[in-house]
Amino acid sequence: MHSHDVLIVGGGLAGLRAAVELNKANVKVGLISKVHPLRSHSVAAQGGINASLGNHPRGDYDTAMRHAFDTVKGSDFLADQPAVVRMAKDAPLRVYEIEHWGCPFSRTDEGKIAQRPFGGAGFPRTCYASDKTGLAMMHTLFEQMIRYQQAAERQELVVYSEWLVIGLAVDGDLCAGAVAMNIKTGEVDGFKAEAVLFATGGAGRIYGNSTNAIINSGMGMAVPYRAGVSLKDMEFVQFHPTTLLGSNILISEAARGEGGFLLNKDGHRFLADYPDSKKAMEVAPRDIVARNMAREILAGRAVEGTHFRLDLRHLGEEKIQKQLPGIRDLAIRFAGIDPADEPVPVQPGQHYTMGGIDVDRSGATLLKGLYAAGEAACVSVHGANRLGGNSLLDTIVFGAIAGEAMAEFVAGHVRPASSDKALADSAAREREAVERLMTGGGTEDPVAIKDEMKKTMMEKVGIFRDREGLSSALETIRGLKDRYKRVRVSFKGKVLNQELRSTIELGGSLDVAEAVVAGALAREESRGSHSRTDFRSRDDASWLKHTLAAHTPDGPRLSYKDVELGYFEPAERVY
Amino acid sequence: MGGNSATFRIFRHDPSVEGEEPRFQEYEVPVRQGLTVLDALFHIQERLDSSLAFRASCRAAACGSCAMHIAGRYGLACQTQVGPLGDGPIVLRPLAHLPIIRDLVVDMGPFWEKYNKIRPFLVPGEPAPEKERTQSPDDRDKLEGLIDCILCGICSSACAVGGTDDAYLGPAALLNANRFVQDTRDGAAEERLRIVDGEHGVWRCHTIFSCQEACPKGLDPTGAIMTLRRTIIRHRWKKLVR
Ligand SMILES: Cc1cc2nc3c(=O)[nH]c(=O)nc-3n(C[C@H](O)[C@H](O)[C@H](O)COP(=O)(O)OP(=O)(O)OC[C@H]3O[C@@H](n4cnc5c(N)ncnc54)[C@H](O)[C@@H]3O)c2cc1C
Numbered sequence: 001m002h003s004h005d006v007l008i009v010g011g012g013l014a015g016l017r018a019a020v021e022l023n024k025a026n027v028k029v030g031l032i033s034k035v036h037p038l039r040s041h042s043v044a045a046q047g048g049i050n051a052s053l054g055n056h057p058r059g060d061y062d063t064a065m066r067h068a069f070d071t072v073k074g075s076d077f078l079a080d081q082p083a084v085v086r087m088a089k090d091a092p093l094r095v096y097e098i099e100h101w102g103c104p105f106s107r108t109d110e111g112k113i114a115q116r117p118f119g120g121a122g123f124p125r126t127c128y129a130s131d132k133t134g135l136a137m138m139h140t141l142f143e144q145m146i147r148y149q150q151a152a153e154r155q156e157l158v159v160y161s162e163w164l165v166i167g168l169a170v171d172g173d174l175c176a177g178a179v180a181m182n183i184k185t186g187e188v189d190g191f192k193a194e195a196v197l198f199a200t201g202g203a204g205r206i207y208g209n210s211t212n213a214i215i216n217s218g219m220g221m222a223v224p225y226r227a228g229v230s231l232k233d234m235e236f237v238q239f240h241p242t243t244l245l246g247s248n249i250l251i252s253e254a255a256r257g258e259g260g261f262l263l264n265k266d267g268h269r270f271l272a273d274y275p276d277s278k279k280a281m282e283v284a285p286r287d288i289v290a291r292n293m294a295r296e297i298l299a300g301r302a303v304e305g306t307h308f309r310l311d312l313r314h315l316g317e318e319k320i321q322k323q324l325p326g327i328r329d330l331a332i333r334f335a336g337i338d339p340a341d342e343p344v345p346v347q348p349g350q351h352y353t354m355g356g357i358d359v360d361r362s363g364a365t366l367l368k369g370l371y372a373a374g375e376a377a378c379v380s381v382h383g384a385n386r387l388g389g390n391s392l393l394d395t396i397v398f399g400a401i402a403g404e405a406m407a408e409f410v411a412g413h414v415r416p417a418s419s420d421k422a423l424a425d426s427a428a429r430e431r432e433a434v435e436r437l438m439t440g441g442g443t444e445d446p447v448a449i450k451d452e453m454k455k456t457m458m459e460k461v462g463i464f465r466d467r468e469g470l471s472s473a474l475e476t477i478r479g480l481k482d483r484y485k486r487v488r489v490s491f492k493g494k495v496l497n498q499e500l501r502s503t504i505e506l507g508g509s510l511d512v513a514e515a516v517v518a519g520a521l522a523r524e525e526s527r528g529s530h531s532r533t534d535f536r537s538r539d540d541a542s543w544l545k546h547t548l549a550a551h552t553p554d555g556p557r558l559s560y561k562d563v564e565l566g567y568f569e570p571a572e573r574v575y
Numbered sequence: 576m577g578g579n580s581a582t583f584r585i586f587r588h589d590p591s592v593e594g595e596e597p598r599f600q601e602y603e604v605p606v607r608q609g610l611t612v613l614d615a616l617f618h619i620q621e622r623l624d625s626s627l628a629f630r631a632s633c634r635a636a637a638c639g640s641c642a643m644h645i646a647g648r649y650g651l652a653c654q655t656q657v658g659p660l661g662d663g664p665i666v667l668r669p670l671a672h673l674p675i676i677r678d679l680v681v682d683m684g685p686f687w688e689k690y691n692k693i694r695p696f697l698v699p700g701e702p703a704p705e706k707e708r709t710q711s712p713d714d715r716d717k718l719e720g721l722i723d724c725i726l727c728g729i730c731s732s733a734c735a736v737g738g739t740d741d742a743y744l745g746p747a748a749l750l751n752a753n754r755f756v757q758d759t760r761d762g763a764a765e766e767r768l769r770i771v772d773g774e775h776g777v778w779r780c781h782t783i784f785s786c787q788e789a790c791p792k793g794l795d796p797t798g799a800i801m802t803l804r805r806t807i808i809r810h811r812w813k814k815l816v817r
């Protein structure tokens with residue numbers, strides 16, 4: 001049994017930022033991650049982070065409230081406005097702070113943090129470190145953790161790399177800790193803590209065509225979900241317009257922000273043909289661009305029926321190399337194409353999970369002591385569609401806020417004796433479940449189940465949805481869940497049992513996928529990323545509300561909760 | 576490569592099993608256009624032999640998880656295409672100079688310890704202003720090629736000195752030391768130079784350029800080490816003159 005004041009699950013940007021905050025408050029922190037923190041998905045973020053610094057010549061008049069407005073409009077008015085305003089106001093503070101810690105942002109001629117235009121933003125407000133912003137931010141935060149670890153007067157900050165969290169301990173209305181499996185030894189152990197933060201990232205890999213890291217299985221959302229915490233707005237899944245054909249590796253929106261063209265098979269900038277993208281063209285918001293790409297595919301105007309050309313050649317080699325070196329490198333190595341000489345073949349792909357663990361503005365869930373932040377959480381600041389550059393922001397703003405809230409919670413909390421028993425029981429239960437997987441006589445192949453889940457989500461729960469497709473998807477996922485009960489793990493080794501680990505995670509993926517489909521089937525309107533061909537318009541009278549999915553043995557039970565307005569009246573979303 | 580398939584010869588070993596000897600095991604993997612070594616590893620693990628162990632995460636050459644020795648040179652499995660690797664069996668081995676946990680997975684602990692030694696965090700020269708610290712674009716450019724390191728461990732693995740001197744800080748830690756020395760916002764150059772000036776620091780490098788050749792991100796740790804050496808000498812002179 002391990003013991004800390006606070007346990008952070010997740011070593012991406014949100015988890016690291018929370019750890020730094022807690023350490024400042026002198027709280028003992030344990031941080032668990034299923035990969036070394038620097039292998040987290042966050043390192044792959046490319047384009048940048050939004051803050052209304054006004055450093056760009058065209059950004060003079062930018063303000064936090066304008067940033068908030070763009071975010072709310074981008075969300076198709078589903079975001080909770082007080083939370084968005086808080087995020088936009090904190091943005092400059094958090095960006096300056098990470099710069100002070102050493103984040104190597106690109107610079108303007110005056111030496112300020114450079115900013116570039118991004119989709120759906122009224123001003124160029126996306127701060128960047130060339131096109132490797134996630135890597136730069138992750139290294140900076142990890143460096144700050146090392147700084148704290150090396151400072152003698154600080155409290156402990158212990159990192160548990162390659163541990164997979166598989167359960168939560170619940171003691172009445174209190175979170176009593178978590179249960180994790182050491183991937184390197186197979187041992188299952190309890191982690192005692194007064195507060196637990198889930199900063200476990202997105203669930204992109206429930207889809208077959210995701211830009212996300214392979215590890216983004218959604219297991220991190222499933223653990224609190226099964227423990228009784230609702231998932232919110234799971235039906236809102238972002239599809240990114242430009243992912244490399246085949247591998248779905250992301251080609252950042254920065255490529256279009258810097259001036260790239262999106263062309264159909266006739267070499268035509270087709271976004272001009274659609275009313276919702278003809279003005280903003282390539283920098284229209286992602287949901288709009290992705291949808292119009294899907295329409296072109298349906299109309300037979302995509303290249304070879306499957307993809308498009310992202311043309312950067314007119315930017316010139318020098319600008320490409322300076323502003324988009326990472327993109328250029330990816331295109332050369334993964335597609336054999338140098339964007340300086342040839343257009344890059346791209347297609348839309350799953351990219352971001354707008355929904356997540358239901359939390360309030362301080363990152364707290366309804367289970368006392370349990371918090372969530374980053375892509376795993378749904379505050380909600382992204383509503384029905386996230387704007388590019390707002391997710392990195394979300395991680396460090398709400399990572400810090402959750403850290404602060406947990407420090408406060410821990411200071412005033414007296415752990416009841418019953419919590420230790422709850423944790424021991426939960427650890428015993430999870431240990432048994434793992435044991436059962438290893439010794440049971442299951443016959444179902446986990447890989448076949450996973451493949452079918454990914455295919456179903458991609459084909460039936462993608463950019464365009466309808467009742468028929470969603471109903472059949474729900475049936476399929478339920479069937480897969482049933483088969484999963486008889487799943488087989490053939491390899492019996494304890495050390496680095498990849499099959500065991502991915503089979504455990506698959507169970508989580510299926511639960512999350514089911515919540516996505518159920519939410520999408522119930523929501524009979526089109527809003528942001530959720531486009532129903534059988535309900536084409538937004539319906540504020542019936543649907544200006546958040547979906548809550550509660551876990552039951554028979555699948556998600558849905559309920560709804562009001563959107564917090566207060567600043568901007570919902571209006572039609574025109575660009 | 577026979578027809579539409581490739582033969583992989585993969586290092587297998589589980590040191591936790593007493594008496595188990597390291598060995599190579601062969602697998603046939605169907606090849607398609609665009610197949611990467613990482614795709615092939617997943618194919619093997621998911622469809623041929625679920626006991627195989629390797630690391631992977633971002634699969635886009637940003638996280639450094641899948642660093643290994645591939646067909647005669649170090650690389651990231653995710654960004655290595657199978658097609659051009661030729662006819663013979665494609666041999667995969669784990670990184671060198673690090674304890675093996677199982678198969679292609681090594682214990683990176685010693686690597687991170689060395690990284691920690693260089694005090695890898697900004698020690699600001701001056702108190703923080705209200706807004707950002709300014710830095711000219713030219714000064715920022717000096718960090719290019721230093722901030723791009725993904726700490727995958729390939730350079731340290733490829734380094735011949737690393738094989739003979741366990742305590743050698745190695746190319747990755749030294750490149751990262753230079754990242755802070757070159758940063759105009761940092762004020763701890765003296766201390767940083769002292770750390771890398773030791774017996775197991777910059778002077779150990781034999782300038783064979785193995786690290787530079789091997790780096791999957793095209794970075795130049797040897798160059799960074801040379802820069803550190805020059806800076807150290809300059810600092811010594813300054814002290815003498817003072
Ligand atoms: C290719 C790409 C590019 C992007 N570019 C941008 C951009 O330019 N700007 C922007 O704003 N956003 C961008 N995004 C989105 C952004 O990168 C992510 O939303 C953000 O990095 C998520 O950070 P996080 O800390 O919430 O989670 P992650 O970085 O995903 O970290 C999750 C952590 O949780 C751990 N974990 C998960 N489950 C468990 C478990 N069960 N047990 C133990 N540990 C667990 C993992 O090991 C990991 O450490 C991009 C996304 C992609 C896919």
